[in-house]
Amino acid sequence: MFFGLREREARSKPEVPSGGKPRLKRKKKETTVNKASLKTAPIGVFDSGVGGLTVVREIVRQLPDENIVYFGDTARVPYGSKSKNTIIRFSEQIIRFLRTKQVKAIVIACNTASALALDAVRHEFDVPIMGVVIPGARAAVEATRRKKVGVVGTDATVRSGVYTRVIQGMNPQIEVTEKACPLFVPLVEEGFKEHVVTKEIIEHYLKSMRDGDIDAMILGCTHYPLIRSKIREYMGDGITIVNPAYETAMDLKILLEKRELANDRSGMHSHYEFYVSDAAEKFRCFANTVMPFDVPETNVVNIEEY
Amino acid sequence: MFFGLREREARSKPEVPSGGKPRLKRKKKETTVNKASLKTAPIGVFDSGVGGLTVVREIVRQLPDENIVYFGDTARVPYGSKSKNTIIRFSEQIIRFLRTKQVKAIVIACNTASALALDAVRHEFDVPIMGVVIPGARAAVEATRRKKVGVVGTDATVRSGVYTRVIQGMNPQIEVTEKACPLFVPLVEEGFKEHVVTKEIIEHYLKSMRDGDIDAMILGCTHYPLIRSKIREYMGDGITIVNPAYETAMDLKILLEKRELANDRSGMHSHYEFYVSDAAEKFRCFANTVMPFDVPETNVVNIEEY
Numbered sequence A, B: 001m002f003f004g005l006r007e008r009e010a011r012s013k014p015e016v017p018s019g020g021k022p023r024l025k026r027k028k029k030e031t032t033v034n035k036a037s038l039k040t041a042p043i044g045v046f047d048s049g050v051g052g053l054t055v056v057r058e059i060v061r062q063l064p065d066e067n068i069v070y071f072g073d074t075a076r077v078p079y080g081s082k083s084k085n086t087i088i089r090f091s092e093q094i095i096r097f098l099r100t101k102q103v104k105a106i107v108i109a110c111n112t113a114s115a116l117a118l119d120a121v122r123h124e125f126d127v128p129i130m131g132v133v134i135p136g137a138r139a140a141v142e143a144t145r146r147k148k149v150g151v152v153g154t155d156a157t158v159r160s161g162v163y164t165r166v167i168q169g170m171n172p173q174i175e176v177t178e179k180a181c182p183l184f185v186p187l188v189e190e191g192f193k194e195h196v197v198t199k200e201i202i203e204h205y206l207k208s209m210r211d212g213d214i215d216a217m218i219l220g221c222t223h224y225p226l227i228r229s230k231i232r233e234y235m236g237d238g239i240t241i242v243n244p245a246y247e248t249a250m251d252l253k254i255l256l257e258k259r260e261l262a263n264d265r266s267g268m269h270s271h272y273e274f275y276v277s278d279a280a281e282k283f284r285c286f287a288n289t290v291m292p293f294d295v296p297e298t299n300v301v302n303i304e305e306y
Helices: A004-011 A028-040 A053-062 A084-099 A111-122 A133-143 A155-160 A162-170 A184-189 A196-211 A224-235 A244-258 A280-290 B004-011 B028-040 B053-062 B084-099 B111-122 B133-143 B155-160 B162-170 B184-189 B196-211 B224-235 B244-258 B280-290
Strands: A043-047 A068-072 A105-108 A148-153 A175-180 A216-220 A240-242 A272-276 A298-300 B043-047 B068-072 B105-108 B148-153 B175-180 B216-220 B240-242 B272-276 B298-300
Touching: A043 A053, A043 A084, A053 A068, A053 A244, A053 A280, A068 A084, A084 A105, A084 A111, A084 A155, A105 A111, A105 A244, A111 A133, A111 A148, A111 A155, A111 A162, A133 A148, A133 A162, A133 A216, A133 A240, A133 A244, A148 A155, A148 A162, A148 A196, A148 A224, A155 A162, A155 A175, A162 A175, A175 A196, A184 A196, A184 A224, A184 B184, A196 A224, A196 B196, A216 A224, A216 A244, A224 A240, A272 A280, A280 A298, B043 B053, B043 B084, B053 B068, B053 B244, B053 B280, B068 B084, B084 B105, B084 B111, B084 B155, B105 B111, B105 B244, B111 B133, B111 B148, B111 B155, B111 B162, B133 B148, B133 B162, B133 B216, B133 B240, B133 B244, B148 B155, B148 B162, B148 B196, B155 B162, B155 B175, B162 B175, B175 B196, B184 B196, B184 B224, B196 B224, B216 B224, B216 B244, B224 B240, B272 B280, B280 B298
Parallel strands: A043 A068, A043 A105, A068 A272, A148 A175, A148 A216, A216 A240, A272 A298, B043 B068, B043 B105, B068 B272, B148 B175, B148 B216, B216 B240, B272 B298
Antiparallel strands: none
């Protein structure tokens, strides 16, 4: 809708393979036009539901000139309790949908999908795809002094052990403690942020981590930044809370600059489109509490068809 | 697998239309054979996940001679926060899958799907389909002395207002109070049954209902019987707690007898098959805590293909 003109332009142009270079190179002029068109193409961002909006918020802050197409899989949320094969299948469908919007890069703004599906889909699609795990892990590696990092996330993310592998790949001396906190997502979704039970459930999950000796903790689920202040309050000042959303936005910036894909047409009004697989109005209301602007009309997509 | 022989038999026989009578009537003998085959056919039961097992448990208790095929939509659980169109689409896919198992009747063992999809799918498929709402409503109508009934359920069930409509259709003088309790499902699924927060969340949702003057309360979500004792403890002895699972099994018994579909080959060992759309082993472990027998191998079905 917002990208009508650009979509029509982009459809007749070659796509960017994972190497970031256009396929057709015969005519210099054509390549230049293509690159210019790609630069204004949107970033695709997806999540199992509303959590990924915390990543969109950071991208909007750090890369205000970029256009964004967001997809939230509200018909099949949550992902955190589901299997690897299912998460890969869901992610493939969403990426196929985002490709129809001529996105120039894709951010998996969901820790579970980043943990379970990123490796698989990266090899399958010829568009740059990044997740939130590596940026978050790097920030924690930089933040820890005692070489002890904690990670909180969904069941699926923690079971995958991806944060431990990535962190220890960066620095094998770092000790990583992971803890699944499956009730955090429904507490956020049901608006229990300020209720006393949220504090009790935080204590239930995080007591042993607080009593241990970590000095950095990754919020390894995009929903968790929405109760960040409660988690920070419980964990105390001695522990740096890492929200991978900020790091992800910064990594995206580097990726776009490296591949000459950053939108340099500054001054133009950026466009944001929101799609979900169900309950568009509920999503839009929630999104309006997270985003720094009025979220426009949200459209429902039958994602199983992709 | 278990029904191999019967499946092959049933495939060549006509199906039962919603009227309950076989389509082919030309030969009396053929009709008789068909009926005999139908009688041993399984009951199809489905739910968004594990909650429907509380209904299966009652069917096993009340109709021990019946074979059952269960489907839990664990890839897309929960249903309670999703829209009517989505729940109808999901239910249609599951019914199409259950039809491949030659079921003689289908029980929607999920309040949300009963509330949102039963009317639509009943007209679409030529197999008897029943839900849990009408049986539960009838039990509450019989139980209330003060003509004040409370209903707890998911967001979607409560928003649909179906319990109020059905109860007042049975007795317009009954006052119905409905309350959505969306955190009950994740609390059950995450094993918080015995945790102090469950008591606090029960109080959060049910305080006004306890302080009101209802004398019967329907557990309008198949997960809730799994915290029935905590709810009963909080609500006190003056309120009859209605679990539609028992009433549903009794209604199914009447339906099968009326349509001459009850399995009268008693003495044969009943078969139970379990299918899910994801995470079969996790489902099986949970099912083993609910069912009175060892749950056999559970198979994963790609339900989106139906």
